[in-house]
Amino acid sequence: xxxxxxxxxxxxxxxxxxxxxxxxxxxxxxxxxxxxxxxxxxxxxxxxxxxxxxxxxxxxxxxxxxxxxxxxxxxxxxxxxxxxxxxxxxxxxxxxxxxxxxxxxxxxxxxxxxxxxxxxxxxxxxxxxxxx
Amino acid sequence: xxxxxxxxxxxxxxxxxxxxxxxxxxxxxxxxxxxxxxxxxxxxxxxxxxxxxxxxxxxxxxxxxxxxxxxxxxxxxxxxxxxxxxxxxxxxxxxxxxxxxxxxxxxxxxxxxxxxxxxxxxxxxxxxxxxxxxxxxxxxxxxxxxxxxxxxxxxxxxxxxxxxxxxxxxxxxxxxxxxxxxxxxxxxxxxxxxxxxxxxxxxxxxxxxxxxxxxxxxxxxxxxxxxxxxxxxxxxxxxxxxxxxxxxxxxxxxxxxxxxxxxxxxxxxxxxxxxxxxxxxxxxxxxxxxxxxxxxxxxxxxxxxxxxxxxxxxxxxxxxxxxxxxxxxxxxxxxxxxxxxxxxxxxxxxxxxxxxxxxxxxxxxxxxxxxxxxxxxxxxxxxxxxxxxxxxxxxxxxxxxxxxxxxxxxxxxxxxxxxxxxxxxxxxxx
Numbered sequence: 001x002x003x004x005x006x007x008x009x010x011x012x013x014x015x016x017x018x019x020x021x022x023x024x025x026x027x028x029x030x031x032x033x034x035x036x037x038x039x040x041x042x043x044x045x046x047x048x049x050x051x052x053x054x055x056x057x058x059x060x061x062x063x064x065x066x067x068x069x070x071x072x073x074x075x076x077x078x079x080x081x082x083x084x085x086x087x088x089x090x091x092x093x094x095x096x097x098x099x100x101x102x103x104x105x106x107x108x109x110x111x112x113x114x115x116x117x118x119x120x121x122x123x124x125x126x127x128x129x130x131x132x
Numbered sequence: 133x134x135x136x137x138x139x140x141x142x143x144x145x146x147x148x149x150x151x152x153x154x155x156x157x158x159x160x161x162x163x164x165x166x167x168x169x170x171x172x173x174x175x176x177x178x179x180x181x182x183x184x185x186x187x188x189x190x191x192x193x194x195x196x197x198x199x200x201x202x203x204x205x206x207x208x209x210x211x212x213x214x215x216x217x218x219x220x221x222x223x224x225x226x227x228x229x230x231x232x233x234x235x236x237x238x239x240x241x242x243x244x245x246x247x248x249x250x251x252x253x254x255x256x257x258x259x260x261x262x263x264x265x266x267x268x269x270x271x272x273x274x275x276x277x278x279x280x281x282x283x284x285x286x287x288x289x290x291x292x293x294x295x296x297x298x299x300x301x302x303x304x305x306x307x308x309x310x311x312x313x314x315x316x317x318x319x320x321x322x323x324x325x326x327x328x329x330x331x332x333x334x335x336x337x338x339x340x341x342x343x344x345x346x347x348x349x350x351x352x353x354x355x356x357x358x359x360x361x362x363x364x365x366x367x368x369x370x371x372x373x374x375x376x377x378x379x380x381x382x383x384x385x386x387x388x389x390x391x392x393x394x395x396x397x398x399x400x401x402x403x404x405x406x407x408x409x410x411x412x413x414x415x416x417x418x419x420x421x422x423x424x425x426x427x428x429x430x431x432x433x434x435x436x437x438x439x440x441x442x443x444x445x446x447x448x449x450x451x452x453x454x455x456x457x458x459x460x461x462x463x464x465x466x467x468x469x470x471x472x473x474x475x476x477x478x479x480x481x482x483x484x485x486x487x488x489x490x491x492x493x494x495x496x497x498x499x500x501x502x503x504x505x506x507x508x509x510x511x512x513x514x515x516x517x518x519x520x521x522x523x524x525x526x527x528x529x530x531x532x533x534x535x536x537x538x539x540x541x542x543x544x545x546x547x548x549x550x551x552x553x554x555x556x557x558x559x560x561x562x
Contacts (some may be wrong), residue, residue, distance in 0.1 A: 040315060047531045055315075057322055085339060086343050090526070090533070093474055095474040095532070124522065
């Protein structure tokens with residue numbers, strides 16, 4: 001079985017408000033002798049839709065093997081961040097803003113594991129469709 | 133069906149459809165080639181300058197000129213046989229260099245000049261006086277009275293250093309991009325941007341990331357209410373652009389007309405130039421017409437202004453608003469609406485396209501006005517309510533959400549539209 005990384009939100013609910021602290025938890029399973037070179041955890045937003053993608057990282061942390069070994073094998077590692085006031089999640093007609101957390105695990109073999117968990121910041125409803 | 137192997141994938145904006153690794157490798161090789169080309173050329177040129185060999189000695193002989201002093205012992209004007217209409221005198225001085233036993237003739241004007249100019253040039257060198265000269269090392273045939281310039285050599289060195297810098301930075305950037313994740317690169321860029329913002333005074337960008345800068349919203353006080361909103365595209369600037377274009381184009385057309393008419397009066401008229409001149413005159417006439425149209429448009433319609441009672445704008449909040457429309461002509465109709473547009477910019481190959489989609493449009497004023505308003509400005513005060521549960525203003529490099537107040541109207545026979553961008557903040561930020 002190949003190594004797997006999973007990322008979940010602790011105490012997940014539907015929408016998060018600006019200023020709220022959000023906690024993530026990740027686990028690495030089935031390493032089977034593979035060593036961990038580094039782990040990158042990030043909370044970010046990116047745009048989707050018609051335009052070229054824009055991406056801004058709100059939280060980023062990169063750690064070496066020492067930051068996870070001993071914890072990840074036993075159970076789960078956690079990281080948390082306070083969410084900003086903007087931009088709120090949005091699903092427009094040609095512009096969409098998607099918040100997510102990403103975890104990337106770099107193994108000593110050169111392989112890379114990653115997992116992404118989306119979430120909603122704010123509660124902006126979808127706009128009605130109308131053409132200009 | 134047999135397909136040829138493509139060395140690169142088709143570009144789709146920032147997204148590449150081919151192999152990312154091959155793309156990065158090709159990019160790194162290209163920049164490495166520039167770096168090597170610049171480095172090797174620079175080493176070869178500087179070494180040859182030091183040794184006095186090819187290629188410097190051949191392409192930059194001015195680097196090897198030596199400075200000498202010598203006494204002028206004689207002057208002469210050598211008549212030459214130039215093409216018809218060209219100057220026909222070559223002024224020369226006989227110089228006895230301190231390093232040479234035999235005097236040599238030195239040309240002091242190149243190419244030949246008229247007789248009067250030759251006398252003027254010769255007057256600069258008095259017989260019996262010492263002057264400084266420059267000549268190629270070991271070659272007195274290339275002696276000259278002015279110091280050789282070295283701008284060609286400097287230009288080549290600057291070009292080669294530029295190649296080295298572009299190549300090195302390109303290789304470095306490609307290696308960094310390939311060796312780091314998008315999140316890590318974005319994080320580094322964000323930290324750098326935060327350092328820049330730390331010295332700034334506008335807290336909107338710091339407190340509300342990706343909400344557009346709102347400094348313009350409050351830097352103009354109103355007369356009736358607290359703030360006067362800025363207009364998106366000032367009609368005065370358009371008038372100024374039209375005036376500059378008209379002035380430049382009309383000046384060019386006048387010069388053309390002068391040349392063509394002069395030619396015809398002398399019996400040497402050029403018909404092709406005449407046809408081109410007619411086109412220039414036609415465009416110049418149109419530009420003058422357009423300038424007066426815009427001037428009349430600006431004076432006839434008059435200024436539009438919107439004042440608001442307080443700021444910032446939040447979803448669900450209400451504000452007092454005063455719309456003022458000055459006009460010297462009859463106001464046919466006037467509309468005021470609150471609109472929200474999504475704007476997306478994307479690349480298709482080498483083209484950059486922008487698409488705008490209106491997602492909301494709320495009418496605030498819809499007025500049919502038949503009576504004349506020639507003597508006084510039209511004023512309308514009302515409540516502006518930002519709808520609840522709407523997206524805030526947003527701006528990123530390729531995407532944006534823009535809120536705006538739009539004034540549509542018709543004065544006389546001229547319809548017009550004026551746009552006042554506003555910044556709406558997130559609902560929970562009060």
